[in-house]
Amino acid sequence: MRYTDLVETIQFLADDGRPLGDLPLSSDELLHGYRALRRARHFDERALVLQRQGRLGVYPLFRGQEASQVGVALALRKDDWIVPSYRETAAAITFGMPLSRLILSWRADPAGWRIPEDVNMIQFYIPIATQVPQAAGIAHAQRLQGRDAVAAVFIGDGGTSEGDFHEGLNFASVFDAPLLIVVQNNGWAISVPTRKQMKVQRIALKAQGYGIPGVVADGNDLVAVWHAARQAAERARRGDGPTLLETLTYRIAPHTSSDDPSRYRDEGEAGEWAKKDPVLRMRGCLTHLGLWDADKENALTEELETEFLAALEEAHAAPEPKPWEIVEQVFAEMGPDQQRDWAYLRGES
Amino acid sequence: MRYTDLVETIQFLADDGRPLGDLPLSSDELLHGYRALRRARHFDERALVLQRQGRLGVYPLFRGQEASQVGVALALRKDDWIVPSYRETAAAITFGMPLSRLILSWRADPAGWRIPEDVNMIQFYIPIATQVPQAAGIAHAQRLQGRDAVAAVFIGDGGTSEGDFHEGLNFASVFDAPLLIVVQNNGWAISVPTRKQMKVQRIALKAQGYGIPGVVADGNDLVAVWHAARQAAERARRGDGPTLLETLTYRIAPHTSSDDPSRYRDEGEAGEWAKKDPVLRMRGCLTHLGLWDADKENALTEELETEFLAALEEAHAAPEPKPWEIVEQVFAEMGPDQQRDWAYLRGES
Amino acid sequence: MIAERGTRVLNNVQAINEALDLALEHDPRTLLFGEDVGVMGGVFRASDGLQAKYGEKRVFDTPLAEAGIVGFGIGLAMAGMRPIAEIQFAGFLYPALDQVLSHLGRMRHRTRGRHTIPMVIRAPYGGGVKTPEQHADSPEAVLCHVPGVKVIIPSSPERAKGLLLSAIADPDPVFFLEPIKLYRGVKAEVPEDYYTLPLGKARVVREGDAASLLCYGGMVEVCQKAAEVAAREGVELEIVDLETLTPLDTGTILESVRKTGRAVVVYEAMRTGGFGAEISARIAEEALDFLQAPIVRVAGWDAPYPPFSAVENFYRPDAKRVLEAVRKVLTH
Amino acid sequence: MIAERGTRVLNNVQAINEALDLALEHDPRTLLFGEDVGVMGGVFRASDGLQAKYGEKRVFDTPLAEAGIVGFGIGLAMAGMRPIAEIQFAGFLYPALDQVLSHLGRMRHRTRGRHTIPMVIRAPYGGGVKTPEQHADSPEAVLCHVPGVKVIIPSSPERAKGLLLSAIADPDPVFFLEPIKLYRGVKAEVPEDYYTLPLGKARVVREGDAASLLCYGGMVEVCQKAAEVAAREGVELEIVDLETLTPLDTGTILESVRKTGRAVVVYEAMRTGGFGAEISARIAEEALDFLQAPIVRVAGWDAPYPPFSAVENFYRPDAKRVLEAVRKVLTH
Numbered sequence A, B: 001m002r003y004t005d006l007v008e009t010i011q012f013l014a015d016d017g018r019p020l021g022d023l024p025l026s027s028d029e030l031l032h033g034y035r036a037l038r039r040a041r042h043f044d045e046r047a048l049v050l051q052r053q054g055r056l057g058v059y060p061l062f063r064g065q066e067a068s069q070v071g072v073a074l075a076l077r078k079d080d081w082i083v084p085s086y087r088e089t090a091a092a093i094t095f096g097m098p099l100s101r102l103i104l105s106w107r108a109d110p111a112g113w114r115i116p117e118d119v120n121m122i123q124f125y126i127p128i129a130t131q132v133p134q135a136a137g138i139a140h141a142q143r144l145q146g147r148d149a150v151a152a153v154f155i156g157d158g159g160t161s162e163g164d165f166h167e168g169l170n171f172a173s174v175f176d177a178p179l180l181i182v183v184q185n186n187g188w189a190i191s192v193p194t195r196k197q198m199k200v201q202r203i204a205l206k207a208q209g210y211g212i213p214g215v216v217a218d219g220n221d222l223v224a225v226w227h228a229a230r231q232a233a234e235r236a237r238r239g240d241g242p243t244l245l246e247t248l249t250y251r252i253a254p255h256t257s258s259d260d261p262s263r264y265r266d267e268g269e270a271g272e273w274a275k276k277d278p279v280l281r282m283r284g285c286l287t288h289l290g291l292w293d294a295d296k297e298n299a300l301t302e303e304l305e306t307e308f309l310a311a312l313e314e315a316h317a318a319p320e321p322k323p324w325e326i327v328e329q330v331f332a333e334m335g336p337d338q339q340r341d342w343a344y345l346r347g348e349s
Numbered sequence C, D: 001m002i003a004e005r006g007t008r009v010l011n012n013v014q015a016i017n018e019a020l021d022l023a024l025e026h027d028p029r030t031l032l033f034g035e036d037v038g039v040m041g042g043v044f045r046a047s048d049g050l051q052a053k054y055g056e057k058r059v060f061d062t063p064l065a066e067a068g069i070v071g072f073g074i075g076l077a078m079a080g081m082r083p084i085a086e087i088q089f090a091g092f093l094y095p096a097l098d099q100v101l102s103h104l105g106r107m108r109h110r111t112r113g114r115h116t117i118p119m120v121i122r123a124p125y126g127g128g129v130k131t132p133e134q135h136a137d138s139p140e141a142v143l144c145h146v147p148g149v150k151v152i153i154p155s156s157p158e159r160a161k162g163l164l165l166s167a168i169a170d171p172d173p174v175f176f177l178e179p180i181k182l183y184r185g186v187k188a189e190v191p192e193d194y195y196t197l198p199l200g201k202a203r204v205v206r207e208g209d210a211a212s213l214l215c216y217g218g219m220v221e222v223c224q225k226a227a228e229v230a231a232r233e234g235v236e237l238e239i240v241d242l243e244t245l246t247p248l249d250t251g252t253i254l255e256s257v258r259k260t261g262r263a264v265v266v267y268e269a270m271r272t273g274g275f276g277a278e279i280s281a282r283i284a285e286e287a288l289d290f291l292q293a294p295i296v297r298v299a300g301w302d303a304p305y306p307p308f309s310a311v312e313n314f315y316r317p318d319a320k321r322v323l324e325a326v327r328k329v330l331t332h
């Protein structure tokens, strides 16, 4: 049988951000996209500081993957859905999650785990790949309900090895579910490089096993990701089914705030990828097009810091979780066992 | 990305058995192959009778799939391994399983479930797809032990939907395990047609997601299956890793002896496929080549019936299973709980 | 067969089929899916005729993948549908246990009530009819150790219909395990119309004072046989049919044991770690002073349910073994 | 730190690492694999340095797929190898439960001893260190309900090393669950060389006559704290560390309870359906006449282990709750 070992990679910006040709986005969109990238980056940097101060729990950084996440979120409508793994804080921010909730979420505070009613996102998933069949169901429900909303599910290169990834893709394709399966190929699954995770060159090739399109985008090129995600979303809305979108990027940061990559990789590689930094790259694009300058940059930084500090305030204002909340929300109505436990935790027995 | 929606199908014999060109098998091999097909067919027909007489339990017929199974078994060496689903009785017969053991096995008799020491086969698997990662491990063990033996694992079209199919293929490919993954695409998973099981046209295309070869053979053409399996086995022995082999065939019989296909399909289709019957087709080939005639056929039938009756005798001679065997072989050494249960079952407590 | 007005005599499969039919009619968000549930109507015909009646959008076959079935259902439920998934046999729930343990029972809790999973997962379970390997498993103990899911096991057509309709209407995930042995064996009067029966309640199906038989599902029939035999010897056994395993109705169990002072716990799953251990533990914690004899368990042996049909009946508890246990607690 | 000749002071991770090292050295068929166990040496460093020492063929990283890891290991074992698989956290065993429930514990039985699975599956388990969601699960009860598998949970470095070496030498599949809370918290003298400790034996780690505390793994430390407090009030508690959950050493449990007449069962998993229920059930069946008080369980609440770190310590049993239970059984 013939092989298609390589899939061409969608790219619109050179490593320094120079447009390689006509861009499929308007100037306003480009500016909007850059601000979204910076917002995400700012949160990630400040979150790490909080974590180091012991004010957050284990935190999965996303530095370097902003374009892969923001680009997809920008292609979605408010009534669409995002089904994330644990690393999609950038997508969540862009999709409308209040920063204060995200701070609380990574502080492992119940107030953060209850997503606002007006945000169609499921709280971050820890068990790898389990979100994929669920996302297929969420997407299929949109069609059953006569809507043209779509769902975007995120997973990593390592996650593609799990059975749930396969079952989810198969369900999505068999039912023509309006779903974007976004695989952020950041080169690593904790300490395991993608080449040890699978034999195939391109994760997008896996789409062929399900009879759906497989697309590869430069994951550090916001224009490329946004464009590819938009096309996949339109296809899904038309009822033509799911698309597998592989974004080529790199986890330049540790796996989480508690990981030490020097135990398993040469950080030189991360340095190489830092040169393709998605945020700087987009800024390069704007500068090249005369849409951006140092003043704008400084103003934006100030604005973002103000926003973050306000969010921090808000997060601090959240009430301390109560011990008895442990046995609340197990069932809609507490069973006799939860009632007994609840009474004990309230000191009433 | 480019698509390879169709994979050419390996075929050597026309529907009536006429060779379409040079055959990759010697006359002796062709004769040997035909006898193997007939042996399997004879067992299947007699087993169904036994089942109807209440002398076997639920029996999964393989009528029409003989070539898909026998062809693979013929490509294996004695020191290779077969890891079957529940439908591979034909492969087991060809690989050297005594008929008496197979009768006992389908009578759900422990004497049948203990595979002879000199047959590298694991007892039929009931939970779909679980055999695939296990087969990858068995195959990998051969290399670790410095042998060039290979393993062949069987699964159906429906089984490809399970997560274990995916995980098994990924492990096999990542470790270059000497494994043949044989998918018998017989068109049905009980009542569910293959087109509802997956969106992709050809199961062999799934190989592209793992960076391994995917091959399609006419599953009713023994020459095609044997040839394809032999090539895949050689590749595996060389250390070049696994191959996914899809055999296109049809389940002309009910799913098992307790199924009634008229509840879910038009039996006309089965009739169409009966015209491509793998046994008649191979006989057609031999006749065309002047290697076979009616006398040989009758002699063979008699020989097979004699063999089957002897096997039946032998099966009858097997001792009745004892109640206390239920708690034997739970552990190498019974634990206190098994000892208590054992004593009770022996009427000693 | 004509019965009193408003009811007919049905077996369990028919009662379940009727409940599914009414649920689909009752709420347009209801979906029914699984392996072979569509055109074929299920291997036990529980969904017979429903695809023809409600269409392929609402009653459909899925690919052969249990984690996919449960995960897909979780997604449908979180997005506002009312999924009813059939797992062909309880022994094939295992590939879906990650979805069950990681999400089904946790989603409401982890999202603080924002996302909930009103989903029913039906599965035939248990032995007694010489099914192939793994088709006779009884994994209820595993499901009862999962916080946030309810587990229902009916033992008669009339109860099965009402309990299944309650399970489908419940705002939380519910496992509904159907004893294979009773699918066609048991027939009874079943009301025609839509009705629900309360979850979380155990039922005294036979009153007695000599000892309490605590059981559920396929073992209720076995305990009834035992009780009849004992009655002939003038020994009146009380039978408590749990029906709901979680949330467990401890009150009814304790009430019975406090009255009889003797408890025999009967289940067909492997003895060690079976749900009967939880029943014993609760009695030993809350009714010890009333006990006049040890709490005896009658259960499957500490071995897999034998795939060897000739001996399968020696694994599954029967009236004889229940009576031996009764003798033990009575003569203590 | 120099200790008496032939031993060193090690924590649990170091003791486990040493056992793995010796097992690899001891038997060339031994393989060690899982997610991040190779170059990285495991997220808890249990396999630190072993790939460098024994090579990538024997100590290797696998793809991120637990069913694949266990299934692959089953195949390796059936084909003559001695696989040791690491599941990164016990809460991630769930995707592998089909391989566990369908095959790991059944293969010897179904093939009548022809194919066996001498495999060890290690996994860190339990709470107490503010890990992320699902990283603190305690699924031992599920594993103890699987026929044909053994379940070992050590509570000290010296025991961990010997028990792990026994598990690796065992002809049947063994789960070896390692309490995360004790990985680095506990240090003790550990003999340098290869030694094994018998599986299937419980251990009285503290003698007393007032009441028996029955526990294992991370709860042993908690019970010891409780016992020390009680001792100051002149109450001597006996602590039985089960170490092997299956096959369970019922004898040692009964002996202790018959002596003290009072039993408190302590485990950190969700109470309902937890393994402690099995312990209570066995006592209630075989030592009832010796009981002077109800059998009280101290366990996790009937809810998921909270992913909300601020309240996690209210879920996991502590000395205070154990002492409340002790008071209950003493004042009954």
Ligand SMILES: Cc1ncc(C[n+]2csc(CCOP(=O)(O)OP(=O)(O)O)c2C)c(N)n1
Residues within 6 Å of the ligand: A087, A126, A127, A128, A155, A156, A157, A158, A159, A160, A186, A188, A189, A190, A251, A255, D035, D064, D066, D088, D092, D095
């Ligand atoms: C089922 C399961 N197994 C193991 C883990 C532990 N774990 C957390 S993240 C991770 C690596 C994931 O890599 P990848 O999918 O590439 O995502 P990335 O971290 O690179 O974003 C592992 C093994 C888990 N969370 N869930």
Ligand SMILES: Cc1ncc(C[n+]2csc(CCOP(=O)(O)OP(=O)(O)O)c2C)c(N)n1
Residues within 6 Å of the ligand: B087, B126, B127, B128, B155, B156, B157, B158, B159, B160, B186, B188, B189, B190, B251, B255, C035, C064, C066, C088, C092, C095
């Ligand atoms: C995990 C699991 N789920 C469901 C079943 C029930 N079942 C037995 S055979 C079968 C269909 C299998 O179809 P396919 O894989 O195409 O193999 P075929 O029967 O056609 O040979 C099903 C659903 C099972 N045995 N195991």
Ligand SMILES: [Mg+2]
Residues within 6 Å of the ligand: A156, A157, A158, A184, A185, A186, A187, A188, A189, A190, A251
């Ligand atoms: Mg990654």
Ligand SMILES: [Mg+2]
Residues within 6 Å of the ligand: B156, B157, B158, B184, B185, B186, B187, B188, B189, B190, B251
């Ligand atoms: Mg098939």
